[in-house]
Amino acid sequence: MKSTKSILLVLEKLKKEFPNRGAMEIGNPYQNLVAVMLSARTRDEQVLKLFPSFLKNFPTVQKLAKSTPNQIDRRIKTIGMDRQKAKNLQKMADEVVNKFHGQIPNTMEDLTFLTGVGRKTASVILVTSFFKPAIAVDTHVHRVTNRLGWVNATTPEKTEKALLEIIPETLQPVVNRVFVKFGRYICIPGKPRCWGCPIQKYCAYKNKNLIKPKNSAKILDTWSQQSSATR
Ligand code: SF4
Incomplete structure (x- = not known):
């Protein structure tokens, strides 16, 4: 496990490299939650493309709760797992209306009560919509x-638990x-691009890939464009 000092250095450094908010x-809170639910195993670009028309409908x-899964599905046909997502969205909306007075809840416990909302989605909403600490x-x-x-964990769930203990709120x-x-x-x-990594000296990975490929300049150029983009 790394020292808090090196964790802080890395996060501060990357915060400067990626100054913008996330795509979702x-x-x-309603819009953020729907966007995150739609984005599961789907490219952000696909969600962003259909989102304006989704919001119009x-x-x-409340409007989402009154719709049927079929009506929702028709609006999200272009993304993966559309039928399941449509069902989850309708149920989630119904629960928000009936159990939370139409307000998207703002605690981990209440958010994960909602259909289709796991800890990962709930954490995104806590951070982006309610400015609460979560990972x-x-x-x-x-x-x-x-x-x-920083951690030595076999699953994302264990990683989350370990990170919450070592990263300041x-x-x-x-x-x-x-x-x-x-x-x-x-x-x-697979093969990380350690040859161009700005935090290489803080990294404990044993199999660093330090050989620059021929197209390294192009890769770094794409990265710099992406890092300043919203997504
Ligand atoms: S594995 Fe490589 S790319 Fe990943 S953080 Fe470590 S040095 Fe950077």
């Missing part, structure tokens, strides 16, 4: 923090925001 930080959680651990956060040597909201992008472009699955 779209608006109010289902502008509020959404997806596959990128899990991989990168294990490689860095003020920096917890930053973790998902920076490591998702970092994991997509630098600390990628």
